[in-house]
Amino acid sequence: MMPANAVDADSRLDRRNAAHVLRRAAPMLRPYRRQMWIALGCVVLSTGAILAGPLLVRYGIDSGIAEGRTDLLNWAVVAYVVVSAIGYLASRSQVLAVSLVGEGFLRDLRRRVFDHLLRLSMPFYDREKAGVIVSRMTSDVDSLQELVQMGLLQLMASMLLIVGSLVLLAVVSPVLLLVCLVPVPAVVWASRKFQRDSNVAYLDVRDDIGRTLSSLQEGVSGVRVVQAYGRSEHQVARFREHNDRLYRSHMRSVFVQAWYLPVIEGASLLTTALVVGIGGGMVLNGSLTVGTLAFFVLTLSNLFEPIQQLSQLFNTVQSSGAALHKLFGLLDTEPDLEEPEHPVDLPRSGELVVDDVGFSYDGSVPVLVDVDLRLAPGERLALVGPTGAGKSTLAKLMARQYDPTAGSVSFGGVDLRDASSAELRRRITVVPQEGYLFAGTIRDNVRIGRPEATDAEVDAALESLGLLGRFRSLSEGLDTQVRERGSRLSAGERQLVSLARAALADPAVLVLDEATSSLDPGTEVLVEDALEKLVEGRTVVVIAHRLSTAERADRVGVVADGRLAELGTHEELVALGGRYAALYENWTAGRR
């Protein structure tokens, strides 16, 4: 149960967007052409069956009963049975066919959107809020699912039924149809107003549900603070406000309904009255048969019932359309990093060269300026500097999570932009600050480093860091399920698995973001040991948060104000007496 989503401004769908959505959806539906034709055929058949009923009643009355021809009456009855049977079968298959198309489309859409998300590069994820990205795949697709399961068929059938009824009425008696059309302007006006009002009310309700649930969640998860401060009453008052607002929104939405339904119902019965009054007169004049009159009365319910149903579907259709528009918008987002057309392989090892690199996130405020740096194979560089000075950005550029806006980054003489992303990950691996695990076994999680690795290779990777014994000793060994986000393991153990991933990937260059939070006393040592083994023989760039890490590195780079302000060995920089030296002195003093 998540707090409901805030209503985005783009929860409405205008005509232009609707056209765009339809244009984009069409190619995705192409594989389901056959099913769609079947579905359409079935809907036509079953609608036809519904429309044929009153026609047969009319035939039975006029040709059979009125003329005393029981044989014709019997024919009408038999025909009605047959038509009903066809209608039954058609509507059975239409449910299945529409579901096959709709659910298939949704399955494809889910996969496509997700695969697209995976193709998008880090800048996208740094820009967008995680919650919004997730909601594309959850609430947006879910509102489409609702349409597919509840409304799509009804939508098609209702529209066909209205059109079909009108056509039939016109064929049978154009004059009487004109009579039926008298209340149409009122119905059209009411329906348009209803669409507008109910959409507003619907969005209000959704918004207020979200607010109420947030307030509820806050009250429940913050209950300890609330009680510790004796503020329960205050909290209840806050909740009451949201709860009352939700009630009022609900009532406004009910009011819109309660106001609209009578108009449709009234129009329907008024039309019946007109048909009886005027049609009755026409029967007396001989210009209309009794059967036709009965046919009109029966068919009127085929006309007004679907109008009412369509009005109920309106909000679902509207929000599904808006959701689809957002999804296609996402699919249209191009990855910030372009894949090269003719990818070049990276060498097994080589120099990592940052050549005159400049970078800006937004194109105007420079984050890095004129950075030059050469790392020999196997060299370890620690980057230090204040938050926001650009050291993380520099590390990201060196792993091509971002592209520099000026200059270039190359490995073994190959510009990183010329290598495919798969090739890049094989040579340059980024180990994030915290060991992030996915639901699955420990083995699955290690294998993420190189999906095609055998079990023996996974074991070997763990062994190379001296960790195999530790994880084997768990009750289910490497097959232990770590649960969502690895919650079954401690933070330190998660970090160990993350390091094993990197060992399995066996890259030439490692980019490490050092953890800022310390681990429990026991595992801290293990992580340090494993890390020491992992970096052996590799080129390493570490974003250092601890000076002891910098002290151990071959060279230290101080990034400040968007520049590589100091670069050299620890001793050199201490001797230099600059920023690093000041920092170091401060730190050693603090250590006592």
Add this chain to the structure above:
Amino acid sequence: MVAGLVWTAAKVAVPRLVGEAIDDGVAVADRSAVVRYAWMIAGVGLVAAVFTGLRRYLAFREARWIEADLRLELFTHLQRLHVGFHDRNQTGQLMSRANTDLQQIQNVVVLVPLTISNLATVAAVVVLLVSIDPLLTVLALGSLPAMNVLTKRFSTNLHRPLMAVQEESAELATVVEETVSGIRAVKGFGAEADRSTRLAVEADDIYRESMASAQVRATYQPALEVLPSLGLIAVLGYGGHQVVNGDLALGSLVAFNAYVVLLVWPLRMLGWVVAMAQRAAASAQRVHEVLDTTPLIVDPDVPERLPESGGEVRFDDVTFAYRSNGPLVLDHLDLVIPAGQSVAIVGETASGKSTIARLLSRLYDVDGGALSLDGHDIRHLELAELRHAVGMVFEDTFLFSDTIAANIAFADPHAPHDVIVGAARSAGAHDFIEALPAGYDTLIGERGYSLSGGQRQRIAIARAILADPRVLVLDDATSAVDPSKEHEIREALSGVMGGRTTVVIAHRPATIALAERVVLVGDGKVVADGTHEDLLATEPRYRSVLAAWARAEEDGDADRGGVDGDRNVGGVDEDVDGVAGYGGAGDGIDDVEGIEGALR
């Protein structure tokens, strides 16, 4: 209800009037009768229309009112329930009581008045038709009860696959969620293909379950649609022959047809009601269980009053366990803190030190012994008075989605601005708050600005300072604060602590040194008691506890501690384990200000 019955009468009258218009008007060529009936239909139609809206509005008003009322009652009750209850129940579950379950109940409540008028409609129609032609009534309506049964079965059978779809959707959401929040790991290791496969599996599962639900709909829906036709066919066949034989008026035949159509919806709805009522009953049961739980920690019948000032805290032979029969967290603990003294409580993880803090503001009651404040057993005090007297800062800071000012002024929403600023200054929070886009009016929380762990803790400290309690409890309250800032807070805190009973749970020597006295706890007991220097000199256990913590934070960077790391290791720290979900607020400890701060 009355509105429903008027609606029933009007709805039932219309087909009858149509039938009579044909029989008494058209058939006998009485033009004025036709017009008269047409007017009557129009009039009755108007009544039916108005009451359709009215009955709907009234039914929903009642149902929504009950829903809102129950939700408020549930929330109020949850706020009163003891913390032990919240430890055992996950937030998500309680949320679904107040959301999904109330929805289910509301669904049925709204149908009650509608169902009554629907039943009345069915009864009226049957009586009317029987009076015209009993046999034809049986033929026309004979198949309709089946509709009722089918609808109920439909709804019941559909429930299972729909639940399965929901479950699979939740699993897919989990994959998406963990991929997006772990995108750094995905991109860093190139795990895109693996993630893609996982999602494909979930998408296929949803597809499978959705098609299962489509199967159910394909079985029942068409049958429900075709059933009324059987009635219409019977009317046309048997009724037609009756008319030819002169035993039935043509208008009655038309009326029969109209009645069959009229009954379709009421009968379908009756089926839905039965199925939904079963689900709602289960929901009501679950809601009732929560409402029926008695709050264990409540005001005494005859409360005692605290003296004007004081602050003496006394633990007298206190035992406590989070679960009955669970491991003892405090084991006959004795501890006296004189008014105005500051005490640091030190111990390993799971030594029971946080529990001492939680018992003080009576979030839990002791199992044995007594805990008293200024000579009064805290169970004999009004909760409001006790909690006003004891200010808590938790290790995992929970802030509300509100402005920073409102969060600091939580204890006293009417506190003037300069008091709020004063409290923020004392907590070392003023400077960073001023630097925020909207200063003290910056919205924080779920939809607002996200603060670092250290910033959150400083706001939590300010919140406690503003409450101005006689006993201040700081439970690892500076663990996420960057050491280079902590000394500022330390200075401020020592001012706040002056003359106030203060209990500090900490493991940084510098923080411990703030306190006049140090109590080392282990296995739920006081192991050693004295000044920091005394214990360092005389207690090997004290030295080893401090050394273990120091190793964990080796480099003087982040003292964000063991508790966070240990939280997931089941059972290692029963303080934390006992209050499962305690830290769920997700306070990202990302106060990366170690050397960076110093470099600025």
